[in-house]
Amino acid sequence: MSKHDQTTPNRRRFFGRVATVFGAIGAAAVLRPQSGKDTAPAAETPAPAEKRGYAETAHVRKYYDKARF
Amino acid sequence: MSTPEPQELRSRVYGLLGHLLAGPPSAELLQRLAAVETDSAADEPLPRAWRGLSAAARSADPEALDDEYHALFIGLGRGELVPYASWYLTGLLMEQPLADLRRDLQRLGIERRMAVSEPEDHAAALCQAMALLCADTTEIEPQQAFVSQHLAPWLGRFFSDLQQAETADFYRAVAALGLAFLEFEQQFLAIDSIPTRSHKREGQSHEQA
Numbered sequence: 001m002s003k004h005d006q007t008t009p010n011r012r013r014f015f016g017r018v019a020t021v022f023g024a025i026g027a028a029a030v031l032r033p034q035s036g037k038d039t040a041p042a043a044e045t046p047a048p049a050e051k052r053g054y055a056e057t058a059h060v061r062k063y064y065d066k067a068r069f
Numbered sequence: 070m071s072t073p074e075p076q077e078l079r080s081r082v083y084g085l086l087g088h089l090l091a092g093p094p095s096a097e098l099l100q101r102l103a104a105v106e107t108d109s110a111a112d113e114p115l116p117r118a119w120r121g122l123s124a125a126a127r128s129a130d131p132e133a134l135d136d137e138y139h140a141l142f143i144g145l146g147r148g149e150l151v152p153y154a155s156w157y158l159t160g161l162l163m164e165q166p167l168a169d170l171r172r173d174l175q176r177l178g179i180e181r182r183m184a185v186s187e188p189e190d191h192a193a194a195l196c197q198a199m200a201l202l203c204a205d206t207t208e209i210e211p212q213q214a215f216v217s218q219h220l221a222p223w224l225g226r227f228f229s230d231l232q233q234a235e236t237a238d239f240y241r242a243v244a245a246l247g248l249a250f251l252e253f254e255q256q257f258l259a260i261d262s263i264p265t266r267s268h269k270r271e272g273q274s275h276e277q278a
Contacts, residue, residue, distance in 0.1 A: 007074070007075055007076065007207060007209075008260065008261045010260045010261050011075065011209075011257060011260045011261065012075065014256065014257055014260055015075045015257065017111075017113070018111070018113065018115045018116060018253065019075075019078075020107050020116075021107050021111075021115050021116045021119050022075075022078040022079070022081075022082065023073075023078065023107070024105045024106065024107035024119060024123075025078070025081060025082050025085060025105075025119055026073060026077070026078045026081040026082070027105050028085070028098075028101045028102050028104070028105040029081050029082070029084060029085035029088070029098075029101070029102075
């Protein structure tokens, strides 16, 4: 590890109290953003449509689905 | 296989919360959440919250979850909750907290993907940014500063609101995990720490709405 590890013994002890829970969550959720410095989407990704100020995103499709009676 | 380091496991929890707040979970993720059990019977907030989420995943219907997510965060006009820091801290969208966040993300070298239209102060994006921070550095100070500046002032309130939201069912369990993890994080990061300048700035930067 190139950087100085500041996970001190006290932090490790504190972490150890719930380490098995973290292990379980970690096993179920290997979901962190994959590539380096890049935040993942907060919600949806607009379709790469023509630049006319309107894109039919998943949000928009969902809106019309929900509004259909 | 070696045991993952604390920062790797913390990163995964942030990643999971970010994923669940960014959209409804897939059937595959629900299966994984339901299948993994912990041998910890401890009656502490974090183990209890995890058992709750796992149980909620076992009884969840992916289609109903899609509707639940939509009612909570998107809605017709707006969802029951507005999951943005600016909204919680100022009562308006895209306000000073977003500007402060963008400045700090730029300094940390984290940026929004080109295709993403949501502002960076969405609860999901903040969790994902913390997932990156935990994964990329073992240095505690940047993590402390980011949590105290951008998560602590409002994310707990957001999770409390989510836990009590009328349309929430599965997401109550997500909120319980979020609350328990946030409490854990604040204690974990405070151990052996020296207050940073960001801690001191906190009161000056964001007024509670």
